[in-house]
Structure formats: C-alpha cells, structure tokens
Amino acid sequence: MTALSIGQVAERTGLSVHTLRMYEREGLFTTEVHRNPKNRRVYGQADLDWLEVCTKLRASGMPLEVIRRFVDLVRKGPGNEAERLELLRAHQCRIERKMAELNDCLDLIAGKVETYQRHVEAGTATDLWTGIGPPG
Template sequence: MTEPSNDLSIGQVAGRTGLSVHTLRLYEREGLFTTEVRRTATGRRVYGQADLDWLEVCTKFRASGMPLESIRRFAALVKAGSGNEKERLELLRAHQCRIERQVAELNDCLALIAGKVATYEQHVDAGTAADLWTGIGPRA
C-alpha cells in the first residue's frame, strides 16, 4: 500500500495561501523560493509542506513591506545553507528597523487622529460641531 502524497498543485497552494497562481509563478521566476519548485513528469508544478511554510514567511515579509530583492537575497542565503547566518541576520535587522520606524510613524498618526476623534466627540455631544472645520490651526 502506498502512502498518500502530500504534494499539492499550484491551484491547491493558491487556495491554501491566498496567493494567486500568477503570484506563485512570479515568486518562482523571481527566485523567491528556498528550494527548486518540483515538477511532475508532465511539467506541472508540485509543492510540499516546506514550500507552504516558506510561502507563509514570504507573505509576512511582503505584508511588512520587504522588497522582492531582499526576499530574493534572503532565499538565496537560505538555499546556500549554513555559514551565512550573519548576513541573514543583517538583512532581517535592517528590515526590522524599517518596520519599527513605520510603526513609530503610524503611532504618531494614530495619536493625532485619536485627538481629533476626542475633539469631535466632545463637540458632537455638546452640539457645537458645525463650525469645527476652519481649515486652519489646531481646531481642524
């Protein structure tokens, strides 16, 4: 008796990851996988659990704004195997710093918006909201 295959088609991977078939092909063309995408005898792409795990990492990298070039570099380092951990760490630290700056900027924006919401809530509750927007100064 043969064991059931854990191999997935590109359509199945698209369904599981939320990535489009087009994006999966792009990731392969761009060298963003840490291993070569396997093919069946008829040339169809075949993915395994390790591919799904890596795609989850890629998705988080992309969602956090990591450029494709950085993901490509990181994938190449992973493909190359051990001995380049310092370079991987430097790449991840640089991206972490970018995200931390973005989070700080967003927190500043959120604080400003929260202040505006509080001001508008006070004026709406008091029935004085009609003249809030003057387009100048802190009243806006």
C-alpha cells in the same frame, strides 16, 4: 507528505496563482518548485512554510528584491548565517520604526477623531474649520 497544486496553494496562502508563478520567476523560493511528469508545479510542506514566512515579510513591507537577497543566501547554503541575520535584523528595525511611526499617526488621528466625535455628538453645531482644527 504534502503535495499541492498551484491552485491549492493559492487557496490556502491567499496568493493568486499568478503571484505564485511570478514569485517563482523572480527567484523567491528557497528551493526549486517541483514539477510532476506533466510539468505541473507540485508544492510540498516546505514550500508552504516558506510562503508563510514570505508573506509575513511582504506584509511587513520587505520589498521582493530584499526577499530575493535573503533567498539567495539561503540557497547558497550554510556559512552565511551572519549575513542572513543582519538582513533580518535590519528588517526588524524597519518594522519597529514603522510601528513607531504608525503610533504617531494614530495619536494624531485619534485626537482628531475625538474632536469630531464630541462635535458630532454636540449636534454638528460649530465648524471645525479644516475639520481638523489647528494641530493642538
């Protein structure tokens, strides 16, 4: 059975101890973080599992406040799964849109990169004006 200090959790999640405490203050744990008799935080496997999910949600751009909403639903216990589902699905959509957007940006940038590359290879002879060239 896992029982980790905040420092250890920081180490293996990549979050700082500050951030971990902050997340707790902000109600971002699905479960109260346990304390030992000395009042030190003790994290279990469930916490690690959740933090993994949590960091993925963050990494994909979910604001802390939305995570908190999700957490609140979880804490309320069974019965609101539809709401949780909706929340996740909304986020899924946002990610998908974001990826489409990034793809778009990537296209444009890849174009510019190619242009520049040909240029640089050709000996930096000509100017590329804005260095970007007219969009096309």
